[in-house]
Structures are given as structure tokens and as C-alpha cells.
Amino acid sequence: MTRPPFDEVSERDLRIVSAQLGRPARDVVGIAARCVCGAPTVVSTKPRLSDGTPFPTFYYLTHPVATASMSFLEAGQIMVEYTALLADDPQVAAAYARAHDDYLADRGRYGDVAEIAGVSAGGMPTRVKCLHALVAHALAAGPGANPIGDLALAASSWSPDVCRCPDYGVDAA
Template sequence: MIDERYRRNDEAAVAAQLGREPRGIRRTAYRCPCGLPAVIETAPRLPDGTPFPTLFYLTCPKAASAIGTLEGSGAMRGMQERLAADPDLKAEYAAAHDDYLRRRDEAAREDGIEPLPEGMQSAGGMPERVKCLHALVAHELAVPGANPFGREALEALPDWWRSGPCVRAADDREGAQ
């Protein structure tokens, strides 16, 4: 079963990226140009029922490091100031928040689990704050065009994948003929 092999390989790669076993993976939401998962979609609730509001989770440590550098440069401060001053940008960011919540609720329905409570946070500070570029970039990578600040941050990043994969991918295709 080729799909099952790829799923296992992706989960092994994500475990190597995170340095721990991932929890609640639904699928790979974005694949890095190097071929490995870079964003996973997680279940709205972990297997034990604990709410997990982060639907799109950035796993690539090279991308995470580049985003951390961008956050450290003060980029979020300027984004937050523009969010407060620009009604069109505020509306676009609110639409990103609504998209995130809709997708998270849809994932819960697909998995046959209870959606998260009304008013539960989405990600990255949406819709009022610019708090975590990692989450906003993950949203934009998973759903291109969905998140204005994720898109802006992504455009400011270097090509993190150019130096090669962040981890060695497990490959159990050998001998699977």
C-alpha cells in the first residue's frame, strides 16, 4: 500500500523534525520544495480529547529558524501597527481567522469528534493581534492566499530549503517491489 508507506515516511520525518513523536496528525498540509513535510494539519483534539487549536503546524526546523529570525527583527510590531490602522487589512486578517476556524471545525466533523468550543483561539493571534508568525506562515503555506501576514512573512524569508533537507527522510521503499 503505497499511500500507507508515504504516510509512515511523513510521520517519521515529522518526528525527526520535532525531536518527538507528533500527535494528532491528519495529513501533510504543505510539502517543502526539498520534498519533506513542512506543515502538518493536526486534529482539533488530540487522541485523549484534549483541545488542540493549532490546525496548521509548522514542522520544518529550517523554516522555523528563519521565521524566528524575522520575528526577532521586530517585523510583528510593524504588522500590528498596520493592522490597527488599515481597515482593509483588518478585514482580510479577520477573513483569515474565519477561514482557519471553518477549516478546523470541518476537520472535527470529518474525524467525527466534537468541534472546539465557540470563542476558542485560532492561531497566531488572529484576528486582533499578530502574535506568532510560525502559525501564520503555516496557514499561508497550507492555504495559499488565505493569510495576509503569513504571506508577507513568507515573502520576507530566505529560501530555507536550498541547503538541503532539514532531516533525513525515512525511506522504507527499499525492497518493497
């Protein structure tokens, strides 16, 4: 579990994240989860970007194979199944509500932004909207912290325990 405060982000981390995203990384405050090879998988981003934009997605999935896997699950409409689970299983719904509160507390360590007060990510606490965000939270906070993120990880073709990183073209220095 790599929750705030995070270790310092290296220039190499930022180069890899930028390569993963295909654009410069913005306002990264930490690497919240890493591949077994050490490459960033999830970044944590300031709740207000340096250009003033509110940014509710504190945990952001950057690993290209992981993001593709979540996109595949989303295209299969698994979010409908997970949203129904929230409605049908009070224990899962309660755990998801706790995940929402934990997410807000983690982000709140980096500042409060009025425009996004009470807004976490991925549809929390009552629906499932974005598996990318929920899996990012699950990877950052650890197993059991986000039940829907855990389910999506289990259903995906990607595993955080097996390196499938592409060559980012980033030197080791």
C-alpha cells in the same frame, strides 16, 4: 492549496515530521504543505489530541529551516510592525479577519472543541502573535489567504520554492 480534506498521511511522512519536531508526531490528519522535494512542511493536527487536550493550532509549521527563519523574524520584533499594519490598513485587517474565519472553518471539519471555539492561531483576527502559525496557514491555504503570513514569508530568509531540508535519516519506504 492543500486544504481539507487531505490525502492520506504516509508512515514516511510521520517519520519525517517526528524527525523535524524531535518528538513523535501527534494526531496528524494531513500534510497541508510540502517542500519542493516532497517532505512535509506544514501538518494539520486534530483540534482535540488523543489525550483529550484541546489543540487550536490546526496548521503547524514543522520544517526546521522555516521555523528557524520565523523565529529570527520574531526575535526582530516584526510582529509589532505587522500589528500596527492591521490597525492602520482596513483592507489588510479585513483580509486577516477572513483568514481567521477560513482557519476556523478548515479546523472545524475535524471536529468542534468547545474550549477553543472562536480561537484560531497566531493572534488572528486582531493581532500578530506567532509567525510560525500564520506562515503555516499561508503555506497551506495559498498566496492571498493570510496577508500577514504572506508578508512574513516574503520577509524571511526561507522560501518554499527552494529545498533546504536536512537529512532526516528516514528511508524512502
